[in-house]
Amino acid sequence: MTAERSRAAHARDHSSLAALEQRARELLDPAYYDYYAGGAGDEITxxxxxxxxxxxxLLPRVLRDTSGRSSATTLLGDPSSMPVFVSPTAFHRLAHPDGERATARGVAAAGLIMIASMAGTVAIGEVTAAxxxxxxxARVWFQLYLQPEPDVTEELVRRAEQAGCTALVVTVDSPVHGRRARExxxxxxxxxxxxxxxxxxxxPGANGSGARPIAMSPDFTWDHLHRLREVTQLPVVLKGILHPEDAQLAVQHGADAIVVSNHGGRQLDRAVATLDALPAIAAAVxxxxxxxxxxxxxxxxDVVLALALGATAVGVGRPxxxxxxxxxxxxxxxxxDTLRSEFEHTLTLCGIAELSELNxxxxxxxGVVAQ
Incomplete structure (x- = not known):
């Protein structure tokens, strides 16, 4: 058995994603593992x-026919085999030589949507091709950090469009880089x-063929969303919403969807947990x-819990x-596939015949049972 096949078999044999993380930690350079796993400050978030x-x-229901249920759904018109997508994470070649190409193949095989990071170590055109x-x-969305120079942002949008991406996911929680002790x-x-x-x-503005650094800026406002709308017809998703008033503003300013996200705890430590923020945001939207x-x-x-509290779908990153x-x-x-199996098993045990029944x-x- 080749080393790659042995590693893949090992991945399938793990009974939980926690066990898989431990195996990944053993394989990765410690600096790279800590880059992926670490967060801001004391990592409270x-x-x-x-x-x-x-x-x-969970409060399960019983004696309900769940035999005909399907987990398939659509997200912004794109088909997905279940209400799960792959969240954007950076620098996949630190984990595997094929980097984002391998990730894209794996996600496509599962029938899900991958949100490819602007900070990918493989260009977006190669990701969609893979x-x-x-x-x-297969559907791929492109995660975007707005750049201070409008022509740079527009060029990134054009590359995503030409690669066949079907949505833009604009990260809005990063006016500056997070401070991460592990890094x-x-x-x-x-x-x-x-x-x-x-x-x-x-x-634009780069010297030769080199890669420009990704710039963060505290200057961005809701006006920049309108400017983005002027240069693309792709759906625009805002990622990094935690406050219900910002969720309302996102709707008012024409966002096609939002992602309740705290950047995996990598930006503002002590930011509210996303599941805790979800009910108030669902009420506001x-x-x-x-x-x-x-x-x-x-x-x-976890997928069942999030959907029951108002999420349309959930993303996974580090796993x-x-x-x-x-x-x-x-x-x-x-x-x-592990998440899918667990998700469908939980739905069955909860007596959920249709995803629309989740509430x-x-x-x-x-420790508290409803009366």
Missing amino acids: VADNEQAFRRLA AREIDRE DHHGFRDLPPTMCAENMRNL AGRIPIFLDGGVRRGS VLWGLAVGGDKGVTGVL SGLITAR
């Missing part, structure tokens, strides 16, 4: 994202010389646009990286 799910319990090697109808400990500042953020090559959520999803039962590190594209598919009546606090 990183832990809270997962703990928020553990504070809740996905469509597996499934000609400081390792002195992790730059990628190895053989890698760069490939989407940042050959942009009141069904006008889809609400996605990421942060802390580690089990299929996909662990699958990539352990088993390449097959490791990625294995992670997503807050299915949820209670642990």
Whole structure:
């Protein structure tokens, strides 16, 4: 058995994503593992994202026919085999030589949507091409940091459009970079010389063929969303919404969807856990646009909890990286198939015949039973 096949088999044999993370940690350079796993400050928000799910319990229904249920759905008109997508994460070649190409193949094999990071170590055109090697109808969305120079932002949008991306996901929670102690400990500042953020090559104002750094800016406002609308017809999703008033503003300013996200705890430590923020945001949005959520999803039962509290779909980030590190594209598919199996099993045990039946009546606090 080749090393790659052995690693993929190992990925499939793990009974939980927590066990898979431990295997990935053993394989990865410690600096790279900590780059992926770490968060801002004392990593309180990183832990809270997962703990928020553990504070809740399910109230199952019984004697309900669930035999004909399908997990398939659509997200902004794009088909997805279940209400799960792959959240954008950076620098996949630190985990596997094929980087985002392998991730794209693995996600496509699972029938899901991948949100490709602007900070990818593979250019977006190669990412979409890799996905469509597996499934000609595979959907890829492009995550975008607005850049201070409008022509740079517009060029990135054009590249995403030309690559066949079907939505833009604009990260709005990063006016500055987060401060992460683990990266400081390792002195992790730059990628190895053989890698760069490939989407940042050959942009306006760059010297030669080098890759520009990704700029963060505290100057961006809601007006910049309108400017983005002027240069693209793609759906625009705002990622990084935690306050219900911002959710209302997103609707008012024409966002096609929002992602309730705290950047996996990598930006503002002590930011509210995404699951805790979700109910108030769902109430504020009141069904006008889809609400996605990421942060802390580690089990299929977590997907059920988030959907019952108002999410349209949920994203997974770090677990996909662990699958990539352990088993390449097959490791990625294995992670997503594990979530699918757990999700469908939980739905059956809760007596849910249709995804539309998921609601807050299915949820209670642990130790508290509704009367």
